[in-house]
Amino acid sequence: MTAPILSNLSDLRTLRQTWARAGEVVGLVPTMGALHAGHLSLVAAAKEQCDRVVVTIFVNPRQFNKAEDLENYPRTEQEDAQKLAPYGVDAIFVPQPDEVYPEGYATNISVGGVTDVLEGAFRPGHFDGVATVVAKLFLMTGADKAYFGQKDYQQLMLVSRMARDLNMAIDVVGCPTVREASGLAMSSRNLRLSPEALDRAATLNRVMRDAAERASQNGTPWQTLRDDALSQIAAAGFGEVEYFDLRCAETLESLETPDRPARLLAAAWMEGVRLIDNIAVPANKI
Numbered sequence: 496m497t498a499p500i501l502s503n504l505s506d507l508r509t510l511r512q513t514w515a516r517a518g519e520v521v522g523l524v525p526t527m528g529a530l531h532a533g534h535l536s537l538v539a540a541a542k543e544q545c546d547r548v549v550v551t552i553f554v555n556p557r558q559f560n561k562a563e564d565l566e567n568y569p570r571t572e573q574e575d576a577q578k579l580a581p582y583g584v585d586a587i588f589v590p591q592p593d594e595v596y597p598e599g600y601a602t603n604i605s606v607g608g609v610t611d612v613l614e615g616a617f618r619p620g621h622f623d624g625v626a627t628v629v630a631k632l633f634l635m636t637g638a639d640k641a642y643f644g645q646k647d648y649q650q651l652m653l654v655s656r657m658a659r660d661l662n663m664a665i666d667v668v669g670c671p672t673v674r675e676a677s678g679l680a681m682s683s684r685n686l687r688l689s690p691e692a693l694d695r696a697a698t699l700n701r702v703m704r705d706a707a708e709r710a711s712q713n714g715t716p717w718q719t720l721r722d723d724a725l726s727q728i729a730a731a732g733f734g735e736v737e738y739f740d741l742r743c744a745e746t747l748e749s750l751e752t753p754d755r756p757a758r759l760l761a762a763a764w765m766e767g768v769r770l771i772d773n774i775a776v777p778a779n780k781i
Contacts, residue, residue: 497576498550498584504635507549507588511637514585519546523638523665525629528552529569529683530578533673537642538582540670547585549636553595557624569686588636595631604630606660609652609747613760614771617737625650626657633658633665641665646672646680648758648773649747672773674700680772692766698731699763700772703739707759707776710741710752714779717741717751734764741776753779 501507514521522545524537541548552575559565576587603623609615610622633641641658643651655667673681677697688696706720721739728736742749744756757776762769 497580498587500572500576500587500589502589502591502594504590504594507586507636510586514547515637517546520640521545521636521638522548523632523636523641524548524550525632525641525643526550526552526575527554527568527683528575529571529686530575531673531681531683531685533644533646533681535578535582536673537644537670538579538584540668541640541642542582542584544668545640548582549586549588549638550579550584551588551590551632551636553588553590553628553632555595555624555628556592557596557627558621559624560618560621567687569683590635595628603627604657606653606657609649609656612747612749613738613740613742614649614762617762622650622653626653629654630657630661630663633663638665640668642668642670644672645669646682646772648760652747678704680770682770684768684770687768688766692732692768695732696765696770699728699733699761699770700774702727703759703761703772703774706739707774710757710759711777711779714752728763732765737762737764737769739763744775753777 522541524541526534538550552572554568556565572589579587604626605623606626615622643654645651651669658665658667675681678700679697702724706724709715709720710717724739725736739761740749741753742758742760744758750757753776755778758773759776760773762771
C-alpha cells in the first residue's frame with residue numbers, strides 16, 4: 496500500500512504525536528527523491544530497526560552550487576512513492592520550499608573541521624546547506640533514528656558531528672554503499688549518463704580498489720599509486736578528477752600511507768556528471 500504523501504508540517508506532526516503517545520521509535524530516511532536501490536536499502540534498515548518510518552523527499556536548493564544542477568535534478572515523486580510502496584513506510588513527507596525556508600528565513604548551520612576539505616573545498620557552501628536542511632528535517636520529523644548511506648562519507652561525518660555537537664536526541668546510522676553489478680556506486684546522478692558512459696564510469700571503483708589494496712599490502716608510496724590511478728581514470732574517458740585522496744577515516748586528515756584505518760575518496764566528471772565514491776582502506780601490514 497502506498498504511504499500517505501504529506502506536504503504540510505502540521506499533518507506530519509499530528510502523526511508524530513500519535514506515534515509518540517504509543518511509545519513507538521520513528522526512523523527517518525532523508526532523500527532528494529529519484530530513489531534507487533541505495534535509498535531503498537536505507538528504508539529497509541529503518542524498517543528493521545524502527546516501529547515507524549518516514550521518508551522525506553526535498554530537493555534542497557541550498558546545497559547546489561550551480562543553478563543548472565538544481566534545475567536538472569530529477570523530480571520523480573510519484574515513481575518514488577511506487578518504489579516505496581512494498582516497504583510499508585508510514586509517511587512520505589514532501590514539503591514545499593516555503594515550508595522549509597519561510598519568508599525571511601535567516602538561520603544557517605555550519606560545521607567546521609570535516610567540511611573544510613574534499614567536497615567542502617570544491618563546493619563552497621554545500622555543506623552549510625546540507626547541515627541546515629538536515630537539522631530542519633530532524634526537528635520537523637522528531638525522528639529517533641536517521642539513516643544515511645556511506646557513499647556520501649563526508650556528509651555522514653558532518654551529520655554525525657552536528658547531531659553530537661548540538662545534543663540532538665537522534666541516532667545517526669550509517670549504512671553500506673549499494674553498487675551496480677559493475678561496482679559503480681548507485682546515485683541519482685547516474686540517470687544522466689549514457690549507457691556507454693555508465694560502463695566506463697565503473698572504472699573509477701575498480702581503480703580505487705586496486706590502489707587501496709596496493710597501499711595496504713605493499714606500502715607503495717601514495718603519490719605513485721595516485722599518479723597511476725589518475726592515468727587509468729583518464730584513459731577510461733573521465734574528465735577532471737577533483738580529488739583522489741587517501742584520508743584518515745576518523746578525521747579526514749591527509750595520509751601518505753594507511754598507517755591507521757583510512758578512506759580513499761574520489762570525485763571525477765564523466766559526460767558532464769560529477770561522480771563521487773569512497774572505500775575503506777585497512778591499515779597497512781608493513
